[in-house]
Structures are given as C-alpha cells and as structure tokens.
Amino acid sequence: MIVKPFAPATERNSQPILDVIKYELQDTKSVLEIGSGTGQHAIFFAAELEHLTWQTSDLEENHNDIHAWLADAALSNLPKPLSIDVLTAELPAKSYDAVFSANTAHIMSFAAVQKMFSLVASVLDEDGVFCLYGPFRENGEFNTASNAEFHRMLQRRDPVMGIRHLEDLDQCAASGDMQRLRLYAMPANNFLVVWKKMASEDIHDNA
Numbered sequence: 001m002i003v004k005p006f007a008p009a010t011e012r013n014s015q016p017i018l019d020v021i022k023y024e025l026q027d028t029k030s031v032l033e034i035g036s037g038t039g040q041h042a043i044f045f046a047a048e049l050e051h052l053t054w055q056t057s058d059l060e061e062n063h064n065d066i067h068a069w070l071a072d073a074a075l076s077n078l079p080k081p082l083s084i085d086v087l088t089a090e091l092p093a094k095s096y097d098a099v100f101s102a103n104t105a106h107i108m109s110f111a112a113v114q115k116m117f118s119l120v121a122s123v124l125d126e127d128g129v130f131c132l133y134g135p136f137r138e139n140g141e142f143n144t145a146s147n148a149e150f151h152r153m154l155q156r157r158d159p160v161m162g163i164r165h166l167e168d169l170d171q172c173a174a175s176g177d178m179q180r181l182r183l184y185a186m187p188a189n190n191f192l193v194v195w196k197k198m199a200s201e202d203i204h205d206n207a
C-alpha cells in the first residue's frame with residue numbers, strides 16, 4: 001500500500017480557499033497549479049469544481065506524493081502532474097485561464113517569485129486570473145505578531161525565504177500586465193490575492 005503524505009494545514013485551509021475560488025473560478029475551464037505539494041488541494045478542489053480541469057505541477061521530486069493522491073482520487077479532471085520548477089521552467093505547451101498557487105511565495109526566493117509571476121503572465125489567457133494564497137505583508141507591516149515570528153523562523157531556516165510584501169507582488173504582476181483585482185482576508189492570518197491578466201485593449205487604454 002502506498003502511504004500518502006498528509007499536510008494538516010492544507011487539510012484545514014482547503015474549505016475556506018474553496019469558498020473563494022468557487023466564485024473566482026466560476027467561468028474557468030483550465031487551471032494550472034504551481035507548487036502542488038502533496039496534491040491534497042488539487043483533489044479537494046477538482047472534486048468540487050467539476051466544470052474545470054485542474055493541472056497540478058511541482059518539482060519532479062514531489063511527484064510521487066502527488067501521484068499517490070491523484071491515483072486514489074481517480075478524477076477525470078485531474079491530469080498527471082507537470083514538472084515545473086519556476087526557476088528553470090520551459091513554458092507549458094498550452095495556455096490556461098487561471099493559475100493557482102498556495103503557500104509558495106514565502107518558501108521560494110524572491111528571484112523565484114519573480115520568475116513565477118513571469119511564468120504565470122506567459123501562460124495566462126487575457127482576462128485570466130492568478131490566485132495566490134498565503135501569508136503576506138501589507139503596507140510594510142506583518143498582520144500579526146505570529147506572522148512576524150513565522151518570517152523570522154523562515155529566515156533562520158534559509159535567508160532567501162520570507163513573507164513577501166503585497167506591494168512587491170503587485171509590481172511583479174504589473175510587469176506581466178496583471179492587475180490586482182481582489183484581496184481576501186483568510187483564516188489563520190492568511191490572504192488570498194487575485195490578479196487579472198489585462199486584455200491588450202485595456203493595457204492600451206491605461207497607457
């Protein structure tokens with residue numbers, strides 16, 4: 001029997017995230033997930049969002065975990081994971097009308113976060129959305145003392161890790177013609193941010 005890895009936080013935040021993305025992805029047909037981890041989010045969301053295809057991806061070394069969850073779920077809207085390291089990734093062959101990622105921006109270096117945004121901008125169709133979940137800083141401030149402590153803990157683990165500033169992420173998004181659409185406050189002091197890829201006529205209008 002294959003033992004599936006289990007992430008308790010992922011189990012806890014799945015329903016609150018689903019409550020948001022049910023609305024944000026209501027007209028979406030194809031989602032690319034970056035940094036799928038165990039794959040728990042993917043099977044939970046794909047089962048509830050039957051109108052779309054959920055494409056998982058992660059570093060090759062995490063694929064066995066994802067395969068284990070996907071095999072058990074046996075859902076027709078969950079294809080096999082893609083191997084995507086945002087630092088080196090070739091563009092996937094197709095485009096997507098949404099990209100989702102959870103708890104990745106504080107784990108990746110900021111250089112990798114920048115690459116993730118440029119990858120997202122390249123694969124997103126016009127008017128597509130990028131939903132990014134995790135802890136963030138707003139106006140230079142941590143939203144809680146526990147997130148400030150979490151940031152220090154991450155930096156002790158690896159100085160390139162850390163809780164990102166929303167304003168820096170907005171700049172990364174703007175470099176790829178994406179604009180922040182909505183910011184949701186989520187349980188456990190997290191946020192879910194939604195950026196939209198602008199249509200070329202909107203970019204022209206705003207120039």
Ligand SMILES: C[S@@+](CC[C@H](N)C(=O)[O-])C[C@H]1O[C@@H](n2cnc3c(N)ncnc32)[C@H](O)[C@@H]1O
Nearest residue numbers: 010035036037084085086087102103104107112
């Ligand atoms: C904290 S885990 C989050 C996993 C999952 N999204 C969740 O919320 O449970 C961070 C994930 O980011 C992935 N990751 C780290 N660096 C990456 C990179 N350069 N490219 C793609 N994924 C990366 C890791 O492999 C890991 O699966």
